[in-house]
């Protein structure tokens with residue numbers, strides 16, 4: 001399979017797998033459902049597979065593209081150049097709060113470069129108060145992790161942290177054939193909706209991250225062992241968490257109770 005698509009040779013280091021399946025593109029755009037007046041931001045517009053149909057329904061679209069050649073192509077795009085605000089930058093270093101408009105939440109979407117999709121989502125979670133929703137193409141495995149709950153084999157740090165910030169909704173599976181060049185793995189679209197009323201709150205997010213990482217880094221161990229540096233048996237029992245339990249049995253609410261208990265003691 002040629003690595004060239006529409007005259008551009010895909011760059012592996014930028015995670016470039018371009019969508020070309022019209023049916024899948026339609027499905028994705030319908031699930032985003034862009035409407036005039038909304039504030040949409042696309043990460044990694046590439047050759048415009050999603051940018052063009054999204055820009056059809058709105059008059060302004062902000063895009064963030066790291067590849068200088070692709071950013072330049074978009075500046076010269078015959079149909080949509082006037083609608084685009086192009087930020088030529090690494091999305092990981094973009095301050096999304098600085099892009100926020102008063103009284104208008106942003107909607108973020110993109111067929112993400114898989115090599116940075118997890119750090120990028122964590123970066124966006126920090127700006128959740130400015131975001132109405134996010135639609136991302138990710139590896140199917142990552143989508144399953146984001147949506148997994150207690151007891152599920154794929155339940156882990158990513159599940160707990162993502163669900164702390166957002167409701168996670170799987171939308172659509174996408175086969176490798178929908179891309180040029182085709183990635184080695186199955187992909188899927190997920191919708192992430194930041195909680196307006198969070199189901200659980202912590203006083204210190206870093207403590208939640210520490211607890212969740214420590215518990216899942218040694219997921220076969222009981223919490224008594226994996227969290228022994230952070231909390232003792234009695235303190236766990238006081239908040240109704242069994243020291244003999246293992247990380248994969250704990251709900252988001254229980255992780256938050258552990259983090260809050262540790263924050264109080266520290």
Ligand code: SAM
Pocket residue numbers: 014015016017018019020043044045046047048049050064065066067070089090091092110111112113114116
């Ligand atoms: N949206 C296009 C599509 O669906 O065909 C391209 C998707 S391709 C999987 C990922 C896109 O993200 C590429 O255009 C790539 O150059 C861009 N990209 C890679 N790393 C990036 C980063 N750190 N910040 C912004 N864009 C990035």
